[in-house]
Amino acid sequence: MSHLQGLTGSIGNTPLIKIESLSAKTGCTILGKAEFMNPGGSVKDRAALWMINAAEKSGALQPGGTVVEGTAGNTGIGLAHVCNSRGYGCVIYMPDNQSKEKVDLLRTLGAEVRVVPTVPYANDDNFQKQAGRYAATLDNAVWANQFDNTANRQAHFESTGPEIWAQTDGKIDAFTCAVGTGGTLAGVSRFLKQQSNSAKVILADPMGSALHNWVTTGEATMTPGPSITEGIGNSRVTENLAGTEIDDSVQVTDQAMVDMCYTLLRKDGWFFGSSSGINLAAAVAIAEQLGPGHTIVTILCDDGGKYQSRLYNPDFLAEKDLHIPSV
16 A cells, blocks of 8 residues: 655655646757645745754754744745644744735744845844744744755755656756755755766856856856845855855846746646746756757746736736736
8 A cells, every 4th residue: 555644744756747838849858846746835845844854853843842934935834834744833934025825825824924024134134034033032942044954955965856866767967946045956966966977957046136146157246136036046155055066057037937937827737936937947048058859857846826916917017017928
């Protein structure tokens, strides 16, 4: 009899799906790791589980404790699910530039959500720093610290990377994904590079981030923005990202991301969030660089359900001078 063990047993082992229209367009095999099929609906379920497991193993988190985190949404959603399944409280600090759907969902899941003004990481009132300070005031509580807690990276080294390798039979020419904490790219890169194969690891970056310049010039200087994407891009190199072997970077504009999300919705039936749009646009750019016959893998981070007030709202897009493509 084959079955999975509860909620945490169902995190990971997601399918790798060929994106048919993009593969046909480029002559390459473009594959997306279907992370929206995790129980919390995103790739961040993996980081949430590994960070909580690490806190339990170290003894920092005892039964009945509380997990505190600063997050743009999906990590908080993953943490709330895992906390519910293990009897922990969950407190989430969130910047006020995120979609209302994420805030509402977190509250429905039972998390205490504290929405705070959006300020840069260097500011002491940054949502992540507030989360860390609050956790330190509580007994039997941990700050998950997803940006600099390398249990996040380890999740992808131990699960996502090996799954991709097995699902492609080791025949992978390039892997690309966007970076927020850096955990996914860093963990998958470490695993793929360990296999001593020739797979290129390429960072996908929205505008208004410093990471494209960091990869291409060595200096983490910001590019013009901001982007309407949520939870990706960064002004600094995190502990998770530091020391990662990255071969190149591709920048994707918001309009290219909007074009990708709407075209896939109308042509292929896929309803993806903005990070997935950035990732797939980068995968197409890489396929065009490499030429036909290559296999490119990326991450389908989450679906579009949490972005209806922004990415899938024509009025919001018009305010940002973004247009919906005619497909």
